[in-house]
Amino acid sequence: MKNIIYILVVCMLALSSCATAQNVSKSDVKTDSIADKMLVYQLSNGGWPKQLEDKSVVKYEYPLTKELLSKIKATSPLHATIDNNATSREINALVLAYKNTNNPAYLKAAENGIEYLLMAQYANGGWPQYYPDKSSYRAEITYNDNAMINALTVMLNIVDRTNGFEVVDAKYIPKAESAVKRGISCILKTQVVQNGKKTIWAAQYDENTLQPAKARAFEPASLSTSESVGVVRFLMKLKNPSVEIKDAIKNAIEWFESTKIVGFKYDKIGDKDKGLVPNAEAVSWARFYDFNTNKPIFGDRDNSIKDRVEDISQERRNGYAWYGTFAQNLLAKEYPKWLKAN
Incomplete structure (x- = not known):
């Protein structure tokens, strides 16, 4: 009788051990x-x-x-x-x-x-x-x-x-x-060239010709600051950059320096509108720039392009980031650090 009880206890312990092992296995995941x-x-x-x-x-x-x-x-x-x-x-x-x-x-x-x-x-x-x-x-x-x-x-x-x-x-x-x-x-290949000098990038390009292209009605083919900052940051991550890559970065930085808007930021005007307002500490860029003049341009839902943000519809003035501090940290901190390392 004692032998039978012993065998039963051993079997129960074995089953318990197997169940515990399965639970541990599941808990690992x-x-x-x-x-x-x-x-x-x-x-x-x-x-x-x-x-x-x-x-x-x-x-x-x-x-x-x-x-x-x-x-x-x-x-x-x-x-x-x-x-x-x-x-x-x-x-x-x-x-x-x-x-x-x-x-x-x-x-x-x-x-x-x-x-x-x-x-x-x-x-x-x-x-x-x-x-x-x-x-x-x-x-x-x-x-x-x-x-x-x-x-x-x-x-x-x-x-x-x-x-x-x-x-x-x-x-x-x-x-x-x-x-x-x-x-x-x-x-x-897609870095835009003006009079033999490289500048920054457009937001979209034709997939076959590699020429700048428009997207939504209010997003004209143009030099695009926000996206170009992202491109430069990616290029600065590359190990042992080639002369061509360094040149692309340098030219983009120079373009950003030459187009920055000092003393203004895009902010609220009253309760229902937005526009450029004075701010002594602000450094800003427009979102889009004309390919030839390097002047800001602004699109509207009717496919029209304006030279002033005030001339587009109020809905678009309030519903899109037409200006921003896009390249501020890039110029002030990131590029100097990269330049020192390269």
Whole structure:
């Protein structure tokens, strides 16, 4: 009888040990609530949308209700984009989530996103705003809102094994190296030249001719300050920059120095309007400049272009960042530090 009891106790202990081992194994794989939602939103081509099929904006803080899940499921892969930080945002977040949780699903999703970026890049090195959707201006090479620079930064992180990207499969390194090389070539080719001197960049370019192009009605083809700051910052991240890269940076900095507006900032005028107002400490730039005159220009929803912000509709004056301190830190801190190191 004692032998039977002993055997039963041993068996119970063994089963308990197995159950504990399984629980430990499961607990090794942690989860991240935002990363889990990113897996749900990821499209079949590996990219992510900024908006769903019904044009609602992707917000990861929203709970995944049955209604929202239905909208996500109905969203076509044509909505995959690099606009408004989409896709690069998710890749960056999922790489860090994998490092924090060791959850392989997050790394797999990030690498699928990397595959999407590699697939979307043009042979000339540029990235379109959307892929595979080529309607309207979505096929244009897009620096606007740092779209292409965000994609290139992902590739540079893979190459340099920085910002957590050492966890990404090493097979992507040569692919990313090629993507960075072609992207830099595109950047250098698209720097706008005035009378033989390089200046800054436009926000969009025709994907075939590499000529500056317009986007929305109020976004004319022009020199674009905000986007050009992002381009210069990316170029300054490159190790052992070539003479051509250094020259591109230097010329852009000189253009920013020559066009800065000292003593004014874009701010509220009364309760319902905005415009340039005096501010002794302010250094500003317009968002867009004419290719030939280097004077600020302003677009409106009717496709018209004005020389003064006061001449566009009040709705657009209040609804767009026509001026900003775009290059202030670049000139005051970042470029001097880069110049000292190079």
